[in-house]
Amino acid sequence: MSARRIPLNLYGIPFGLAGLAGVWLTAADEQYASVVVGEVLAGLSAVAWVVVSVCYVRYVCGAPRALRTDLTDPVLSPFAALFAVTPMLLAAEALTPYARPPATVLVDVFLALTFVLGAWFTGQWIYGPLAVDNLHPGYFLPTVAGGFVAAGSAGAVGQHRLAWVMFGLGLVCWVILGSMILGRLFFGPPLPTPLVPTLAIEVAPAAVASVAYFALHGPRIDGVAAGLAGYGALMVAAQIRLIPLFARLPFMPGFWAFTFSWAAVVNATLHWIDQQRPPGHQAYVYALLIVISLSYLAVAARTAVALARDELLPRPPENAVPPPTRR
DSSP: OOOOOOOGGGGHHHHHHHHHHHHHHHHHHTTSSOHHHHHHHHHHHHHHHHHHHHHHHHHHHTSTTHHHHHHTOTTTGGGGGHHHHHHHHHIIIIITTTOHHHHHHHHHHHHHHHHHHHHHHHHHHHHSOOOGGGOOGGGGIIIIIHHHHHHHHHHHTTOHHHHHHHHHHHHHHHHHHHHHHHHHHHHSOOOOGGGGGGGGGGGHHHHHHHHHHHHHHOSOOOHHHHHHHHHHHHHHHHHHHHHHHHHTOOOOGGGGHHHHHHHHHHHHHHHHHHHHOOTTHHHHHHHHHHHHHHHHHHHHHHHHHHHHTTOSSOOOOTTOOOOOOOO
């Protein structure tokens, strides 16, 4: 009997939880909420990362060549970057206030691994062959998300020069990949159903870049922050037109692509609200916290149902025949 495959996009679960932890920790920094909520969510993210990693290691140990196949898969391979990006983010946002030296070590280790994975995927996409129709917004993860999260993480532990280096990496890759991905989405065939949730990732680059910029430059609204917000607002508004498409989707692990993406938008928005302090700003903050948290609860509940029904992981072929061995 074939082993059950552990898809790399399952790393979207701990990554999404890390995003929600970041939202609540930002709210706590701005005196709108207790830090305990963010810390608990960061702990849940760490546990989820360990569980997914253990399951994935068991899977690849029992399936020869599975790791190489996954790292060269033209569809799901970019999600492998979340293996390094998630613990880097958790170390920066949750561990730094209490143990800066260990947090710095963890950030540096996983930042280096993020860079290596980004370089691997960039080289792999050049080496190819890579069909344009296989492009999807998940391709932002290794270098764009990786670069911006690394920038914010390095800034959080006081390594500002390194942080700006990684910010530049994320920014240039965003410009290049963003144009390619939008070109494919505009003029190519529709994404297959399992990849439709990755369209939510389009709202993430500007938001994650904004959060990283505030971490490096300080929470001040200047021309750069306003420019990032302008593009980010366009991508958020564009999602409204996609609601009918999203509404027809069956539940799948790919739904976790919505979570971190929108958590990043809320996180960036909290910075803007705290700086601008519009009338009723506290109500806006609490409304955002409630909406984003309830959306996570909905996705988590549906994930638990799928797990209980044994529908979360892809099933192996019923009549799978092992490949012949060479003599």
